[in-house]
Amino acid sequence: xxPVQTSKLNSKVKHESEVKMKKGTGTKALQYALLIIVAxxxxxxxxxxxxxxxxxLNGISEYPPKLIPAHPQWENYxxxxxxxxxxxxxxxxxxxxxxxxxxxxxxxxxxxxxLARMRFKGAGVIFAIILATMMVPTVTTIIPQFLLFRQxxxxxxxxxxxxxxxxxxxxxxxxxxxxxKTIPRSIDESAMIDGCNRWQIFTKIxxxxxxxxxxxxxxxxxxYWWNELFTPLVFxxxxxxxxxxxxxxxxxxxxxxxxxxxxxxQMAMAMIMxxxxxxxxxxxxxxxxxxxxxxxxxx
Amino acid sequence: xxxxxxxWKENLSAYSxxxxxxxxxxxxxxxxxxxxxxxxxxxxxxxxxxxxIGFANYSQMFADSEFLNSLKVTIIFTIISVAVSVFAxxxxxxxxxxxxxxxGIFQFFYFVPAVMPSVVMAFVFKLMFNKELGVVNYLxxxxxxxxAPNWLNDSFWIWPTLAYASIFTYSTGQMMLIFASSLKExxxxxxxxxxxxxxxxxxxxxxxxxxxxxPIILFNVVVATVSSFNSSFTLIYPLTDGGPNxxxxxxxxxxxxxxxxxxxxxxxxxxxxxxxxxxxxxxAFQFRMSKNxxxxxx
Numbered sequence: 001x002x003p004v005q006t007s008k009l010n011s012k013v014k015h016e017s018e019v020k021m022k023k024g025t026g027t028k029a030l031q032y033a034l035l036i037i038v039a040x041x042x043x044x045x046x047x048x049x050x051x052x053x054x055x056x057l058n059g060i061s062e063y064p065p066k067l068i069p070a071h072p073q074w075e076n077y078x079x080x081x082x083x084x085x086x087x088x089x090x091x092x093x094x095x096x097x098x099x100x101x102x103x104x105x106x107x108x109x110x111x112x113x114x115l116a117r118m119r120f121k122g123a124g125v126i127f128a129i130i131l132a133t134m135m136v137p138t139v140t141t142i143i144p145q146f147l148l149f150r151q152x153x154x155x156x157x158x159x160x161x162x163x164x165x166x167x168x169x170x171x172x173x174x175x176x177x178x179x180x181k182t183i184p185r186s187i188d189e190s191a192m193i194d195g196c197n198r199w200q201i202f203t204k205i206x207x208x209x210x211x212x213x214x215x216x217x218x219x220x221x222x223x224y225w226w227n228e229l230f231t232p233l234v235f236x237x238x239x240x241x242x243x244x245x246x247x248x249x250x251x252x253x254x255x256x257x258x259x260x261x262x263x264x265x266q267m268a269m270a271m272i273m274x275x276x277x278x279x280x281x282x283x284x285x286x287x288x289x290x291x292x293x294x295x296x297x298x299x
Numbered sequence: 300x301x302x303x304x305x306x307w308k309e310n311l312s313a314y315s316x317x318x319x320x321x322x323x324x325x326x327x328x329x330x331x332x333x334x335x336x337x338x339x340x341x342x343x344x345x346x347x348x349x350x351x352i353g354f355a356n357y358s359q360m361f362a363d364s365e366f367l368n369s370l371k372v373t374i375i376f377t378i379i380s381v382a383v384s385v386f387a388x389x390x391x392x393x394x395x396x397x398x399x400x401x402x403g404i405f406q407f408f409y410f411v412p413a414v415m416p417s418v419v420m421a422f423v424f425k426l427m428f429n430k431e432l433g434v435v436n437y438l439x440x441x442x443x444x445x446x447a448p449n450w451l452n453d454s455f456w457i458w459p460t461l462a463y464a465s466i467f468t469y470s471t472g473q474m475m476l477i478f479a480s481s482l483k484e485x486x487x488x489x490x491x492x493x494x495x496x497x498x499x500x501x502x503x504x505x506x507x508x509x510x511x512x513x514p515i516i517l518f519n520v521v522v523a524t525v526s527s528f529n530s531s532f533t534l535i536y537p538l539t540d541g542g543p544n545x546x547x548x549x550x551x552x553x554x555x556x557x558x559x560x561x562x563x564x565x566x567x568x569x570x571x572x573x574x575x576x577x578x579x580x581x582x583a584f585q586f587r588m589s590k591n592x593x594x595x596x597x
Contacts, residue, residue: 027500031397038394039408045423045467046411048434052426060426065434111320120306120313130320133328135582137529139551140575143338143558143568144331167323198312227416227469229533234559245418249537263426270419277414281407288414292473293480 046274053077053267060263076268080252086269088240089247093226096161096243101221103165104172105214111168112176113202117188127177134170142234149235160235172217178294179213180206216291219284223277244273332575339569344562356569365545366553366570373549373577376531379458380465381523385474385516387466392478393504413472417530420467421537425451428460454546457539461547464534470526474519478512485511521585528578550574 047067052060054072080086114120115127149160183206191201207214229245236242252266281288314321324330339356343349360366391409395402412420427435428450436447448456465471489507498506509516532551535541541548541556548556550570558567 028399031394031399035394035397035399035405038391039405042391042412042467043408045420045427046415048427049419049423052423061432063431063437065432065437107319107323110316114313114316118309118313118316120310123313126317129324131586132582133324135525135578135585136328136332137551137574137578139532139554140335140571140578141328141331142554143564143571144334145327146558147334147564148326148331164323164327166319167327168320170320173320198316202316223414227414227418227533229416229418229536230555233536234555245416248418248422263432266422267426270422273416273419277416278411281411281414285407289410289476293476 049267049270049274052263053271055264055267057262057264060267073264076264077272080265080268080272085239085242085247085251086244086272089242089244092158092241092247093243093245095158096228096232097222097225099158099162100165100225101218103162104169104221105217107166107168108172108217109176109207109210109214110202112173112180113198113206115173116177116180117183117185117206118198130170130173134174138230142231146234155235156237156241157235158241161231172221175217175220175291175294176210176213179210179216183209212287212290215284216287219280219288220291222280223288226273226277248273335568335571335575338565339572341565341568343564345564349565352565356566359566360569360573365548368545369548369550369553369570370573372545372547373531373574375458376461376535376547376549377524377527379462380468380470380527380531380534381520383462383465384468384471384523384527385519388471388474388519389478389516391471391475392482393508395475395479396482409475410472412467413469413475415467417468417533418537420464421534424460424464424538451539452543454543457543457546461535461538464538468530468534470523470530473526474523477515477519481512481515482508517588518585521581521588524581525578525585528574528581550577 051067051069053076054074055062055066055069056073059066059069059073115123115130145160145164146155149155152159154160154163187205188201191205196204225243227245228243232243232246236246248266248269252262252269253260338349340351340353341349342352342355395406395409427433430436430447430449430452433450435450436444439447450456450460485508489511490503493503493507528551531549532555535547535549535552536555539547541552551574554567554570554574557563557570561567
């Protein structure tokens, strides 16, 4: 009797595992299908930009709309890069990115140091203020800032857009603080015994081992300033100082008809603006993801 | 005596490290908030000097149908964008948590819209939702909808358009990442127990996943609310510029127009103060909440 029972049991186990496997492959296929459909949905706007950037203006108004244009118009890109102020806008965007990134990396790291690694009077209050100011929307402080920069004679220059970054953005201070806290304090203590002062500890020991957070904040800052629309809109007037975001808003009208958008050129411009963040993601996704997660999770 | 001197020195050096931030706070955040409050009690068009008028800006504001509309629109926009982006973020995170290959590739597609300039997205949404040229109405014609709405020029249908746009924002991408990592932290024993009971995917999600990550959901809702005040301008200005007929004129747009188009600095400041109060209330709620319900290791 016994051997029969075991074999019965065996076959039952086998049967169950087969069922499980079948169910497994079925579920897997379903999961892949869902993942792919959603990926298409999420990527569609960018695919659509690319598709339309290769059409003629007439091609865009064709019905039904085509996903793959019969005669790809790569000249649209040439025209965008040649005819408008595109290169000037691009230069301005790059100036804003470099200026702000340098400013915020230096100032935010410096400000974060005592918050992460020193005991001093009022530390709690200061950290609370930093967290609170992270939530203040720029639009609520923009009018006095505008008046201040008007007093300085800085309107319609890059200064109001870059100089504030040298006074530490709360978000970035927070990111640096979280990182600095993970480095053991004993490093500081032994350096102090060797006669280093706080500034030397910061510049000679902490900064060199904190490369990842510098990259993270740098990447976030670059993306932010590549996208920034509001403050340049307030502070910049001259055509030759506009960054890409504003430049793209006002350019690309059909010649002779100021109310018609030259969609094909606008889409080519949009594609040009879409590529750098994608490349940045491909090369620095680890840093970008880490930074975005930390700034969402405040302790 | 020596110890006292040491702490004094330590405090001094800490505050010298903090000095850039302190100057920044005075010039660019804290100071401006106080100046805004003072300006909101004045009438000023940038010419001459501000004239003190007491609370006249505020009484004008609450009698103004445009302001009341703007307040209503801000609330509608906030609710829609927060609901859509939190739901979309959770959905995408659940998908990314599947045990399949190529998750990295899928994450690229799900995440990349978040880092796109909103101007770029606005351009393509304008084209996609165009009444005549748009691919959206073309696709709708397949399911028998032939007199599809004029999405961007209809004060009702603009809302579904903005809801759709909210899926492709930085905020959604950020929350997706936060959800994805919190889903990985749900104890596997809970799922095993559930599997023994023969639960299906939906039951597992409702009975195990949701309760385990509920603090994160709540937390994300508040974060998304605060960030929707911050990002509403960048999303709406290039897409609708407040239109059609002020249907999407949120407070941030209204402040911008009053200050930098009409140069009514006093009135714009009063609007800014109102927005600041709204954000402060939400943020205070978040502070309380993160103390009581959410625990993270620093």
